[in-house]
Amino acid sequence: xxxxALTPDVSFGAYRVWxxxxxxTLRNWKTEFxxxxxxxxxxxxxxxxxLGQFVELDSGEKYVEFLAPGLLAxxxxxxxxxxxxxxxxxxxxxxxxxxxxxxxxxxxDDVITGEILWGTTRALVNGTYILIVAxxxxxxxxxxxxxxxxxxxxxxVLPGLLFSSISICFASIARAMSHFAYxxxxxxxxxxxxxxxxxxxxxxxxxxxxxxxxxxxxxxxDIYRGLITGNLEWSMLGSLAWLAVVTVFFYVLAVKxxxxxxxx
Amino acid sequence: MTSALIEARGLVKxxxxxxxxxxxxxxxxxxxxxxxxxxxxxxxxxxxxxxTATSPVTTGELRVAGLDVKEAPRQVKAVLxxxxxxxxLDPDLLxxxxxxxxxxxxxxGRDDVRQRIDEALALFQLDDRATSNVDDLSGGMQRRLxxxxxxxxxxxxxxxDEPTTGLDPQARHLVWQQxxxxxxxxxxxxxxxxxxxxATHLCDRLVIMHRGKILVxxxxxxxxxxxxxxxxxxxxxxxxxxxALLAEFPxxxxxxxxxxxxxxxxxxxGPASAMAAERVGDPHRAHLRPGNMEDVxxxxxxRGLLD
Numbered sequence: 353x354x355x356x357a358l359t360p361d362v363s364f365g366a367y368r369v370w371x372x373x374x375x376x377t378l379r380n381w382k383t384e385f386x387x388x389x390x391x392x393x394x395x396x397x398x399x400x401x402x403l404g405q406f407v408e409l410d411s412g413e414k415y416v417e418f419l420a421p422g423l424l425a426x427x428x429x430x431x432x433x434x435x436x437x438x439x440x441x442x443x444x445x446x447x448x449x450x451x452x453x454x455x456x457x458x459x460x461d462d463v464i465t466g467e468i469l470w471g472t473t474r475a476l477v478n479g480t481y482i483l484i485v486a487x488x489x490x491x492x493x494x495x496x497x498x499x500x501x502x503x504x505x506x507x508x509v510l511p512g513l514l515f516s517s518i519s520i521c522f523a524s525i526a527r528a529m530s531h532f533a534y535x536x537x538x539x540x541x542x543x544x545x546x547x548x549x550x551x552x553x554x555x556x557x558x559x560x561x562x563x564x565x566x567x568x569x570x571x572x573x574d575i576y577r578g579l580i581t582g583n584l585e586w587s588m589l590g591s592l593a594w595l596a597v598v599t600v601f602f603y604v605l606a607v608k609x610x611x612x613x614x615x616x
Numbered sequence: 617m618t619s620a621l622i623e624a625r626g627l628v629k630x631x632x633x634x635x636x637x638x639x640x641x642x643x644x645x646x647x648x649x650x651x652x653x654x655x656x657x658x659x660x661x662x663x664x665x666x667x668t669a670t671s672p673v674t675t676g677e678l679r680v681a682g683l684d685v686k687e688a689p690r691q692v693k694a695v696l697x698x699x700x701x702x703x704x705l706d707p708d709l710l711x712x713x714x715x716x717x718x719x720x721x722x723x724x725g726r727d728d729v730r731q732r733i734d735e736a737l738a739l740f741q742l743d744d745r746a747t748s749n750v751d752d753l754s755g756g757m758q759r760r761l762x763x764x765x766x767x768x769x770x771x772x773x774x775x776x777d778e779p780t781t782g783l784d785p786q787a788r789h790l791v792w793q794q795x796x797x798x799x800x801x802x803x804x805x806x807x808x809x810x811x812x813x814x815a816t817h818l819c820d821r822l823v824i825m826h827r828g829k830i831l832v833x834x835x836x837x838x839x840x841x842x843x844x845x846x847x848x849x850x851x852x853x854x855x856x857x858x859x860a861l862l863a864e865f866p867x868x869x870x871x872x873x874x875x876x877x878x879x880x881x882x883x884x885x886g887p888a889s890a891m892a893a894e895r896v897g898d899p900h901r902a903h904l905r906p907g908n909m910e911d912v913x914x915x916x917x918x919r920g921l922l923d
Contacts, residue, residue, distance in 0.1 A: 364723075368721050368723075371717070371720060372709075377710065379710070379713075447706070448700070449704065449706055452700070452705075453699065455670065457694045458717070504659050615670060615672065616631075
């Protein structure tokens with residue numbers, strides 16, 4: 353039976369869903385743009401410069417320099433998460449958008465794939481913008497040390513897909529908007545604070561480091577740190593592989609959970 | 617040979633132990649308006665969900681335009697136009713965008729459908745609202761836009777799940793008028809409803825469903841003539857007076873009496889019914905009227921609350 357097929361049944365229809373989200377977003381581009389535009393400045397100012405005055409790192413680098421890869425990982429994660437958790441739930445449950453789309457030749461798998469691709473797109477736009485801002489501020493803040501940093505853009509596809517997929521999984525089992533409090537407090541919040549964006553993991557006790565290995569965000573931050581500082585290491589390939597495996601797992605899970613929710 | 621556009625044979629749908637659709641068979645032919653009537657929970661929407669490939673068939677055969685719904689869901693959905701029970705227009709898009717984006721789901725580009733969308737907006741009297749927000753439209757306008765949306769792919773069958781539920785009488789009549797126009801243009805329709813007037817107005821043929829089964833199939837007026845008869849006498853009289861009146865009816869004439877709360881219905885009374893109504897002389901207490909689909913429906917599905 354198609355509802356329980358193992359491999360996702362994806363067609364060009366996924367792109368149609370992506371286009372729908374693009375068109376819907378561009379209708380309100382001013383509001384959308386404002387949010388994206390202001391965010392990195394605020395965070396660099398508040399955390400990097402203001403808080404940074406009081407932080408002294410073993411490595412001798414300034415806190416704002418240490419923070420750069422973390423910001424590059426965190427804000428795209430938020431972009432993908434908001435789009436595919438809250439946004440998808442609204443489209444699924446409040447607006448009946450998924451229901452209307454699957455009445456056309458587009459499959460549930462197409463819808464979910466299109467949603468995840470859109471969440472990834474938002475993450476990429478967000479990440480690219482932060483990288484540009486950091487580069488512009490480079491003469492003063494030295495946040496980007498190496499031209500390898502440009503690779504953070506294509507690498508960003510992977511965490512974009514991953515966090516979008518995880519969010520869709522949650523949207524598919526949520527029964528009310530208030531259930532997202534669990535998602536935010538149990539998944540996103542710990543990732544935010546303990547993902548290795550704000551403090552170096554090396555200085556932490558061993559058990560925290562082991563725990564960190566299971567945090568997807570830590571692997572993203574490690575890769576970005578290597579690219580931004582130009583200190584490339586083999587372990588970055590390991591992190592990439594880790595992310596790829598976990599992404600495939602959550603993508604397939606997202607498709608299956610949504611089929612169960614929509615086809616019955 | 618006029619083959620059926622939708623063919624169901626021994627269609628069954630289970631949800632766990634609950635049997636939502638229980639072995640139904642029907643054919644919908646090209647160009648006809650086919651009605652599915654039934655109280656809430658009869659299995660109407662489940663049947664539609666199976667046809668639109670959004671609910672797997674438990675057992676039985678279901679073909680749309682010759683294609684098996686289980687094997688070719690995408691191709692089946694490509695030839696259908698679906699108007700769901702609850703409007704699910706896209707509030708993130710403007711009125712015209714709703715139609716353009718929907719056409720794109722069928723692989724149709726903006727240029728392919730420009731003319732069709734212009735026509736649909738004019739037909740459904742929405743041409744001056746093309747750049748409105750969907751949320752700013754009235755309920756009737758949203759319904760009409762949903763029907764217009766279902767036509768963007770030029771479907772072989774238009775499926776309407778309770779298309780006028782929740783509309784005021786004016787909006788309902790406007791929708792009926794537009795559906796009749798579509799019918800006159802040869803659009804095949806499958807319509808579910810629990811408004812008997814709607815079924816009589818629009819359907820060439822209909823089935824009445826109850827508890828997952830089809831109870832009866834036929835043309836609306838044939839069913840009324842066959843099951844109810846041409847006339848129904850409604851009596852609102854105290855029992856002694858009513859019994860005295862009924863005693864006057866010629867015995868063995870095949871009339872039947874049904875008592876519902878304080879109302880008595882007399883079916884098939886013939887000239888005796890007319891005489892009785894005249895004798896009482898007050899239409900509030902004895903009213904002779906033509907039989908209708910509502911009588912058929914209540915006769916078959918019972919008068920108790922079903923929810």
